[in-house]
Amino acid sequence: MATIIAGGTVVTAAGRMLADVKVEGARVTAIGAGLRTAGDEIIDATGCYVLPGAIDPHTHIELPTGGGQHNADTWHSGTVAAAFGGTTTVIDMITQEKGGTLADALADWRRRAGPAAVVDYGFHMGIIDVSPPVLDEIDLMMREGVTSFKLYTAYRNRLMLDDAHLFAVMRRVAAANGLVLIHAENGDVIDTLVAEAVARGDVAPQFHALTRPAAAEAEATARACRLAELAGARLYVVHVTCREALAEIEAARRRGQPVWAETCTHYLFFTADDLARPDFEGAKWVLSPALRTPEDREVLWTSLTHSVEVVASDHCPWTNAQKAKGWERFDLIPNGAPGLEERLPFLYTYGVVEGRLTLEELVAVTSTNPAKIFGLYPRKGTIAPGSDADLVIWDPHINRTWSAKSHHCGSDNTPYEGMWVSGGVRHLLVRGRPVITGGALAAGTEGWGTYLERGSDRAVR
Ligand SMILES: [Zn+2]
Incomplete structure (x- = not known):
């Protein structure tokens, strides 16, 4: 039947x-x-x-925060939100533990997602602690269907890699025919500006944006593009927020490099002004990279489909109680906001209905392009x-x-x-x-979502 x-x-x-x-x-x-x-x-x-079911290639569902705690979602609530938002596949960000193996991190994420997810899921592997055995695990991850690897140029002592380690990982990923994802912000510049702001007593949420300037994102984007060029690696820049960073990506493409750009729903709807809302309300808009200017928001809208190929959510929800940890200091506010369920209805309403995107373009940036870039097409997308x-x-x-x-x-x-x-x-x-x-x-759907072994990535253009 x-x-x-x-x-x-x-x-x-x-x-x-x-x-x-x-x-x-x-x-x-x-x-x-x-x-x-x-x-x-x-x-x-x-x-x-x-x-076609939407694919959200940038989520942090049930993000561990230590001691068995996590952000505001479980794998069940997060994937239910995905389903109600028209998303049938998520690709979630795994983070390796300091001193830990990639295999253990993958096993941990699969153990938590497996019994709970109602939509399909794959993973990117965040490499934060580089050593020869970890580099050797990249081939293993490729065989396990994890074909993309996320690296950070920010959060020193937690997630950030220096240039030598960025370069080493990029070379190995390139040799394995994988894809490098980059979180591009200059972490050392940001840490300096944050420390100065806190010392001055500038501790309200709006200083989150003021201490993470667009130029710090553009610098790291340019550096990542050049390192990828030197390593021969294909590069996907997550959460591009501003004109300056996009210009660096376009410059790399003009050199012939395979570089893709993702923006996130919140950068299409909000600006740094939202962080200045009174009574700590602005904490809801504390996410990274920070929200930018109305001009940047407009540049992102007009770049969709031709220069920015993907709109993801960077879904990372926190409760009000969790956000309140930064009540007295903006740099202690956990970064992130919900977006999995919002992505499609908000792009549909303010993109398609308002005439800024066609329905076909909506499908491209939320489903077909991520499927092609992340090795799921034409099974999905x-x-x-x-x-x-x-x-x-x-x-x-x-x-x-x-x-x-x-x-x-x-x-x-x-x-x-x-x-x-x-x-x-x-x-x-x-x-x-x-x-x-x-x-x-529907009843009984908990655990219906299945792990997706992704293929080697293929080009959109
Ligand atoms: Zn993220």
Whole structure:
């Protein structure tokens, strides 16, 4: 017996058509008219768009904070939020422990995600402690389906690598045909500016943005691009926030380098001014790199699809109680905000409905491009015979006011509180199984999400 998604407008990055979609088992088997046969189960998509499940390639779900504690999400709440936001695959950031192996870190993340996730998941490996045995593990990770490696130029003594270690890892990843992800900010400059601000007594949330200037991001972006050039590595720059950093990426591309740029939903909606909201409200907008100017926000919108290929969430929610750890010092506020569930409805409302993005472009930046860059295409990232039946039945007639009271992630706050959105998920299938039906979470889906062994990455352009 097949399932027919009937009467919707099927949208991919390449175009749209009114058609039925036939699902058998975990796969799409046909797209077209007249696919129904007796006994098929029908999911009515009349008046709706049928989108390929979105892929969020930058999340921090259940981020460990030490002592068995974590940020505001569990693997269940985070992936439920993903599903309600039209996302059927997340690629989460693993961080190696100091002195630990990559294999142990991967096992830890898989152990926590496996029984809980309701959508599919893969991982990037964050390498923070470089040694010859760790470099040797890069080949092992590639075989395990972890084909991208995240490196940091900020957070000295915690996450940051110096240039020698950046270069060593980039060479090994290049030799293994993997992809380097870079968090590009000059950590030493930022640490100096933060220490000076704290010494002056400038401790309110707005100093988070003032001590993480755009030039510090641009410098590290330029350095990462040049190191990748020297190492022969392909580079994906996570959370690009500003014109200056984007200019460095474009310069690298003009030299012929394979470099991709990601921005995140919050940089398209908020600016540094939000950090100055009174009564510690600004703490909700403390995330890194920091929010920038209205001009930067506009540059990011106009760069989508041609210069910035991916919009991810950098989802990292915290409760108000966790944010309050920085009540007396902005540098102690945990960095991050929710975004997994927000990404699609907010891009749809303020991008597609307002005419800044086509639906096809929305699919490209949230699904098809990440699938191609991260070795999941064409299994995921499109709707085609043979692809996984990861399908979003997107109802454009839904209208609502966003609130932490009704969102699904584990946080009791959201920077998007009170904002208007149209469009939402009516039904959602992950590998053919309904995870959301009629706007509600289907029973028994906990643990349905499966680990994705990703392939070697392939180019978008
Ligand atoms: Zn992140």
